[in-house]
Amino acid sequence: MLQVPAYMLTTGPVPAYPEVLRALGQPVLYDYTDAFQAFYQSVIEKLAQVMRIGNQPVIMQGEAILGIEAAAAGLIARQDVVLNLVSGVYGKGFGPWAARYGREVIELAVDYDDVIDPQAVEAVLKQRPDISIIAVCHHDTPSGTLNPLAEIGAIAARHGAYLIVDAVSSFGGMDVYPEAVHADIFITSPSKCLGSTPGLTLAAVSDRAWQKMAGYPDAPRASFLSLLDWKEAWRAGNAFPVTPSVAEIYALNTALDLYLAEGAENVWARHAQTAQIAREGVKALGLELWPRQEATAAPTATVFKVPDGISDVALRDLMLRDHDVLVSLGRKDTAGKVLRIGHMGASAQSEFAAKAVEALAGALKKLKI
Numbered sequence: 001m002l003q004v005p006a007y008m009l010t011t012g013p014v015p016a017y018p019e020v021l022r023a024l025g026q027p028v029l030y031d032y033t034d035a036f037q038a039f040y041q042s043v044i045e046k047l048a049q050v051m052r053i054g055n056q057p058v059i060m061q062g063e064a065i066l067g068i069e070a071a072a073a074g075l076i077a078r079q080d081v082v083l084n085l086v087s088g089v090y091g092k093g094f095g096p097w098a099a100r101y102g103r104e105v106i107e108l109a110v111d112y113d114d115v116i117d118p119q120a121v122e123a124v125l126k127q128r129p130d131i132s133i134i135a136v137c138h139h140d141t142p143s144g145t146l147n148p149l150a151e152i153g154a155i156a157a158r159h160g161a162y163l164i165v166d167a168v169s170s171f172g173g174m175d176v177y178p179e180a181v182h183a184d185i186f187i188t189s190p191s192k193c194l195g196s197t198p199g200l201t202l203a204a205v206s207d208r209a210w211q212k213m214a215g216y217p218d219a220p221r222a223s224f225l226s227l228l229d230w231k232e233a234w235r236a237g238n239a240f241p242v243t244p245s246v247a248e249i250y251a252l253n254t255a256l257d258l259y260l261a262e263g264a265e266n267v268w269a270r271h272a273q274t275a276q277i278a279r280e281g282v283k284a285l286g287l288e289l290w291p292r293q294e295a296t297a298a299p300t301a302t303v304f305k306v307p308d309g310i311s312d313v314a315l316r317d318l319m320l321r322d323h324d325v326l327v328s329l330g331r332k333d334t335a336g337k338v339l340r341i342g343h344m345g346a347s348a349q350s351e352f353a354a355k356a357v358e359a360l361a362g363a364l365k366k367l368k369i
């Protein structure tokens with residue numbers, strides 16, 4: 001057996017809830033049965049309730065990057081001009097997909113410790129009224145910063161642009177809902193704040209986005225990138241496009257039950273409180289948060305600067321070796337500069353944030369800072 005740290009305070013995947021792990025161990029039911037189709041439909045309906053959407057969400061069989069690439073492939077047509085908002089690694093990563101499918105991609109970028117200014121979005125739209133799609137990552141996890149999604153969504157709606165949102169590491173950990181932010185495609189994952197296992201994409205798609213995709217002959221069909229293939233696959237009599245990961249659907253179902261039983265507001269409060277303890281602890285150790293403005297720091301991950309003269313890997317390894325606390329390194333542009341403490345799903349617990357700070361203090365002392 002692999003050894004899993006006692007405190008896996010990573011930014012995804014996260015430690016799954018014990019109930020979720022037990023659900024994974026249930027016997028795998030053949031998917032071409034009425035019982036499985038009815039179960040799948042019940043999970044779709046539960047997910048609609050959790051996402052607070054009026055239509056049916058889609059579950060795709062692959063980690064959330066699949067859904068984000070699928071959103072580009074399905075929604076961005078050859079004549080579309082895309083405004084890609086970039087405040088971090090994931091936002092940046094969307095650009096090449098948008099460029100693959102659209103006519104032009106306009107990038108509005110800020111430093112990766114900063115967030116998108118809604119007024120700057122307005123200004124670009126004024127200059128380029130032909131922008132038809134806007135893409136944004138809500139919580140760019142390698143930076144731990146939150147973009148002002150509600151404002152951006154309202155601007156997109158006023159402009160009439162379709163909005164693609166990566167809410168993978170914020171949904172379920174705070175108050176963010178697809179319809180409230182006017183998202184046309186809203187992608188999240190079970191393996192972050194919902195505390196399930198990696199392997200699925202959860203997608204909310206607006207009615208007008210379904211219409212756009214259905215009317216676009218180049219939107220993928222018979223493809224892993226096809227959202228359309230999954231739209232009604234679960235309805236009785238329809239075959240799934242490919243065999244669904246039955247065990248992961250069990251796990252998701254249990255994670256959704258846990259979320260509903262605890263109550264969304266209580267789950268968010270638990271995340272917010274954990275993050276606050278982590279931020280205060282990190283600052284009390286004399287360290288600096290990575291986000292330029294603390295108000296933009298996400299409630300689902302605390303990202304702080306690694307002090308000069310110290311290796312991020314050495315610090316991370318000492319926290320693990322001496323305290324059994326595993327945190328995440330930075331990623332791409334933030335690699336080597338930061339460490340990240342995740343507060344997502346089962347790891348969003350005050351005592352875990354305190355434990356992370358204790359481990360950090362001990363490791364820093366050993367490194368003589």
Ligand SMILES: *Cc1c(COP(=O)(O)O)cnc(C)c1O
Nearest residue numbers: 012063064065090139141168169
């Ligand atoms: C985790 C994450 C994803 C999904 O990445 P995977 O490699 O598919 O797990 C997408 N966007 C953000 C912001 C994330 O944090």
